[in-house]
């Protein structure tokens with residue numbers, strides 16, 4: 119956009135009116151048309167069995183179901199990745215894939231829809247169906263989801279009189295319009311279970327209880343309306359509202375959180391099942407923050423507890439695969455990598471032992487399905503902090519869960535047998551006798567990820583640069599006698615908004631202070647087009663105020679301040695009233711001591727020149743003047759180069775650790791914002807690696823463009839592939855889940871024959887045994903050492919069994935190691951191997 123066009127766009131965005139817009143809006147007309155749409159939708163859609171529920175579970179095709187579900191958000195990966203993600207989810211024991219629907223991307227302008235590429239919702243649901251899984255559609259359409267503006271399209275902001283998520287006619291009209299659009303699309307494609315499709319459940323709104331109080335009497339009225347509107351769409355499958363304990367019938371209230379086994383007050387009717395819509399497998403990460411590591415053992419404990427103590431029958435992992443916030447889709451300060459710690463990592467690689475441990479939990483629970491869904495539940499105490507939950511069917515089936523809430527190991531007696539329960543753990547006994555799984559005992563292999571260098575970019579000849587044009591007041595075409603709100607001015611077409619003014623120094627002081635008070639996330643300051651400094655905020659303190667000493671001299675001085683958003687806010691009540699950008703600008707030391715420029719003549723420019731000319735596209739990149747790389751690397755510079763695709767099919771990443779902050783594009787597609795100079799308190803970047811999906815790249819001549827805000831070093835970035843390079847397995851007698859056998863009242867347990875099983879990813883083999891010890895090695899797969907007991911044959915035996923193979927299994931037995939290195943000592947086997 120030129121500045122003039124820019125002005126027009128701002129104006130047009132402010133003036134958009136259609137059918138549902140405007141002060142002149144005739145509400146009854148909008149209403150009549152929408153009601154008609156609902157009636158037509160209903161007539162064209164629902165027949166067949168559908169999905170219902172009772173106090174125990176969802177009922178699909180007449181059958182009660184115990185369902186494990188996992189969130190995978192289609193726009194956070196590529197259609198090329200979907201089949202493999204879904205099949206790994208299925209292999210991990212999931213029955214259902216859950217996704218939000220992303221309104222802001224599907225309806226970028228009112229009535230203009232986009233269901234292409236990563237936004238091809240129908241293709242995603244059909245892929246789930248093709249693999250024989252069910253789907254849950256969380257339409258929202260307010261979704262939060264660490265998605266910019268919580269998934270609401272920004273144009274809603276300019277609808278007169280709108281108040282989001284309240285009993286407000288304009289909002290309800292647009293919400294109903296979009297919800298209906300999605301439901302009709304699903305019906306046309308026959309995707310509801312009631313039509314033979316995979317969708318068994320839908321969600322309306324999202325965690326509304328968190329904000330309901332702010333809307334006073336308009337809150338409950340909105341909840342009733344939303345439930346009624348959704349149910350009126352006649353999908354033939356139930357609706358849920360999460361964290362909404364008063365969800366109106368027949369909508370099911372569901373739990374979100376990490377510990378629903380403890381925190382959920384239960385369904386609000388005895389006829390509704392216990393559903394956990396978000397069991398956080400980790401937590402989203404922000405720039406400046408560390409990854410939140412939630413252990414496989416802790417997740418498994420809370421899932422088992424939800425099933426045992428709350429009779430849970432639907433558990434969803436949020437996220438099962440997090441993926442990537444491509445482009446500018448992440449919300450305020452959220453990193454481009456999303457839930458990399460989930461069972462499938464950002465690139466879709468299996469994260470062990472989380473994935474495998476949960477898979478084992480799912481199999482163990484599935485062995486208990488009948489008593490869990492049809493049996494009677496009783497619980498009793500086994501000790502101070504221990505309890506048993508028993509589910510008994512009419513024809514004698516029995517499953518039990520033995521819970522130890524203590525921080526130390528507990529020995530308990532259950533039905534005349536003795537059991538050892540590790541600290542904070544739950545044992546699952548599908549037959550009320552034999553332990554098949556304990557949440558604390560991880561028998562799955564561990565794995566470690568690493569990068570392999572594919573290409574360097576360390577020669578200046580490989581690069582071109584374009585220094586962004588710094589505008590001054592006279593060069594801007596939008597003017598105002600005040601400081602404009604950042605979001606209202608940009609309409610979110612760019613992260614960037616220039617605020618400029620010019621003034622004459624009439625004072626005789628020689629030290630002045632420029633004070634900028636900002637609610638934007640970052641501000642960069644320029645005086646006479648020369649960079650003088652920056653400031654930024656953080657997720658917890660979003661604003662970015664700045665004080666810089668400046669030396670003024672006589673004559674007109676141009677001040678240009680670039681306000682930057684790192685994603686729009688995504689949560690809280692009254693999002694439409696949220697403001698950002700500069701709130702006050704003062705210079706101390708001129709005039710009568712201090713001058714306030716807040717009500718001065720300001721000039722604005724939305725976006726950067728490189729954005730206007732799409733400097734990141736092959737076709738349009740020549741519209742800006744690219745030069746040879748200079749030695750000085752100023753702030754606000756665009757860099758471009760090309761690269762060839764790395765061989766093989768391992769995931770591809772850019773290691774941007776020598777850059778600072780900006781955005782990066784490959785072949786014109788934005789792979790997201792980067793911010794490596796924002797370090798954690800441990801002094802490392804929150805995110806150094808940025809995913810380049812294989813489908814974005816061609817065999818050679820790929821265009822790589824970076825926009826750098828602070829001034830980084832592009833010469834030392836690298837293109838890498840990511841691989842599982844190490845696998846490790848550990849079994850020990852003392853760590854084995856005891857398998858109780860019927861001992862006529864005697865304490866008797868035996869152990870299943872154990873072995874260490876390790877496996878490299880497809881296409882790789884075990885190339886080296888890094889460590890092997892049969893004896894009593896100390897530590898675990900994360901950190902280990904040889905103990906006082908160690909068979910000298912350890913390494914040779916393991917090498918013989920494993921080297922050159924993709925998969926191997928080494929029994930933890932004295933025989934296999936040719937003798938007992940220390941009789942009487944309980945034996946363990948720990949093997950760590952390298953894959954190549």
Ligand SMILES: *[C@@H]1O[C@H](CO)[C@@H](O)[C@H](O)[C@H]1NC(C)=O
Pocket residue numbers: 136137138151152155228229294295296298299
């Ligand atoms: C939604 O609004 C658009 C106009 O913006 C209209 O064309 C469409 O029919 C409406 N859809 C529904 C389902 O009401």
Ligand SMILES: *[C@@H]1O[C@H](CO)[C@@H](O)[C@H](O)[C@H]1NC(C)=O
Pocket residue numbers: 427497498499505
């Ligand atoms: C049984 O479970 C309920 C609900 O979790 C709990 O309130 C009660 O204390 C438990 N009873 C015993 C004996 O553990």
Ligand SMILES: *[C@@H]1O[C@H](CO)[C@@H](O)[C@H](O)[C@H]1NC(C)=O
Pocket residue numbers: 533534863
């Ligand atoms: C436990 O042992 C007692 C005494 O031998 C017996 O009466 C009872 O039936 C046994 N309970 C179970 C569950 O086997």
Ligand SMILES: *[C@@H]1O[C@H](CO)[C@@H](O)[C@H](O)[C@H]1NC(C)=O
Pocket residue numbers: 621622623624708709713
């Ligand atoms: C400096 O003087 C000029 C001319 O008198 C006046 O227009 C301007 O407002 C003054 N600037 C400041 C910062 O006081």
Ligand SMILES: *[C@@H]1O[C@H](CO)[C@@H](O)[C@H](O)[C@H]1NC(C)=O
Pocket residue numbers: 633663664665
């Ligand atoms: C800037 O200086 C003012 C006045 O001294 C002070 O109130 C404010 O906190 C300072 N802001 C920053 C970001 O240092």
Ligand SMILES: *[C@@H]1O[C@H](CO)[C@@H](O)[C@H](O)[C@H]1NC(C)=O
Pocket residue numbers: 623624625626627628629630669670671672673707
């Ligand atoms: C403003 O201009 C005067 C000359 O008129 C100069 O002496 C003074 O240093 C300037 N003030 C600042 C703060 O630079």
Ligand SMILES: *[C@@H]1O[C@H](CO)[C@@H](O)[C@H](O)[C@H]1NC(C)=O
Pocket residue numbers: 645646669670671672673674675676
């Ligand atoms: C900015 O440039 C103008 C014109 O060259 C000059 O008069 C003025 O003193 C400069 N201001 C500063 C702060 O350097």
Ligand SMILES: *[C@@H]1O[C@H](CO)[C@@H](O)[C@H](O)[C@H]1NC(C)=O
Pocket residue numbers: 709710
């Ligand atoms: C400076 O202060 C005096 C007295 O407070 C006032 O009369 C004058 O108008 C002020 N000048 C400016 C430029 O603000």
Ligand SMILES: *[C@@H]1O[C@H](CO)[C@@H](O)[C@H](O)[C@H]1NC(C)=O
Pocket residue numbers: 569773774775776806807834
């Ligand atoms: C990224 O590259 C830097 C060297 O520039 C290196 O120190 C760092 O370990 C790399 N990070 C990862 C995650 O590979």
Ligand SMILES: CC(=O)N[C@H]1CO[C@H](CO)[C@@H](O)[C@@H]1O
Pocket residue numbers: 375376377
């Ligand atoms: C947001 C939230 O509720 N986080 C909590 C989730 O659960 C963990 C414990 O598993 C708490 O530490 C978090 O505060």
